Amino acid sequence: xxxxxxxxxxxxxxxxxxxxxxxxxxxxxxxxxxxxxxxxxxxxxxxxxxxxxxxxxxxxxxxxxxxxxxxxxxxxxxxxxxxxxxxxxxxxxxxxxxxxxxxxxxxxxxxx
Amino acid sequence: xxxxxxxxxxxxxxxxxxxxxxxxxxxxxxxxxxxxxxxxxxxxxxxxxxxxxxxxxxxxxxxxxxxxxxxxxxxxxxxxxxxxxxxxxxxxxxxxxxxxxxxxxxxxxxxxx
Numbered sequence: 001x002x003x004x005x006x007x008x009x010x011x012x013x014x015x016x017x018x019x020x021x022x023x024x025x026x027x028x029x030x031x032x033x034x035x036x037x038x039x040x041x042x043x044x045x046x047x048x049x050x051x052x053x054x055x056x057x058x059x060x061x062x063x064x065x066x067x068x069x070x071x072x073x074x075x076x077x078x079x080x081x082x083x084x085x086x087x088x089x090x091x092x093x094x095x096x097x098x099x100x101x102x103x104x105x106x107x108x109x110x111x112x
Numbered sequence: 113x114x115x116x117x118x119x120x121x122x123x124x125x126x127x128x129x130x131x132x133x134x135x136x137x138x139x140x141x142x143x144x145x146x147x148x149x150x151x152x153x154x155x156x157x158x159x160x161x162x163x164x165x166x167x168x169x170x171x172x173x174x175x176x177x178x179x180x181x182x183x184x185x186x187x188x189x190x191x192x193x194x195x196x197x198x199x200x201x202x203x204x205x206x207x208x209x210x211x212x213x214x215x216x217x218x219x220x221x222x223x224x225x
Contacts, residue, residue: 004155031211042118042217043156043201050211058212090155092213098144098163098205101213103155 002026006091006104013081013111021076021107023091031094032074033058033101034066036087043090049074081111115139116204118216126224131189133219135202138183142204142214147176147187150199150218159200160187192223 007022025032033048035058045058049068063085065077074093078085088108092101117136125131133147143164148156162169162176162185169176175188189196203215 033211033213035215040121040217043203043215045212045214048211059214092155094211094213097211100146100158100161101148101156101203103148103157105153105155 004091004093004102004104006089006107008107009105011107011109013078013109015081015083015111017081018077018079019081021078021089021091021109023074023076023104024072025074025091025093025102026072027093027095027102028071029093029095029102030071031096032068033092034064034074034076035090035092036060037090037106038087046076046089078109081109083111085109086111113138114217115142116202116214116216118200118202118219120219121217122220122222124222124224125192127194128191131187131192131196131221131223133187133189133200133202133221135185135187135216136183137185137204139204139206139214140183141206144205145176145178145185146203146205146213147174148201148203148215149196150201156201189221192221194223194225197221197223 034046035043047066049055091104146161147159150156199218
């Protein structure tokens with residue numbers, strides 16, 4: 001059982017480049033979300049989705065886009081990367097409301 | 113506006129003693145609370161949770177206490193072991209199944225052998 005899979009593990013971008021961070025889960029979870037972890041800031045919610053076709057903004061959504069076309073996948077898009085987006089990104093899923101989140105192992109992104 | 117706060121960035125405890133990690137929240141709509149442990153280069157892993165209808169939940173060496181009137185929860189680890197050394201995050205989600213899980217800034221626990 002793979003759980004939550006994130007790719008790539010590491011990525012270096014130049015300012016202005018675009019890229020998509022991939023997230024897939026095989027637990028048939030309705031809820032998926034993206035967090036970023038920065039020193040001293042903890043885990044901050046970027047975007048989340050409560051099911052296919054439904055997305056909403058979290059605490060720090062600016063500069064990021066998401067879509068949810070299937071239950072399994074929840075990609076995070078950076079349209080024009082900025083150095084402030086240098087961070088570790090975690091994808092997480094949950095099966096139902098008020099159940100534990102399951103996290104992937106993260107993507108470390110550096111924007112130069 | 114930090115809705116979930118962990119005011120202690122770090123904590124050191126001797127092996128075998130109790131570790132107490134604290135968390136405060138401001139949103140009275142939160143009704144489900146969780147603790148996660150995170151090792152370097154890994155994703156956070158779920159430890160224990162508590163719903164607002166309870167004031168205590170126990171799982172082995174881990175106990176979470178919830179004080180709704182004070183909007184405060186704590187995680188007790190007894191006895192602490194060197195393998196417990198990690199960053200601990202508390203998190204909360206709102207009633208009505210909004211699915212928004214908000215995390216605190218984390219406390220780095222170091223258990224000294």
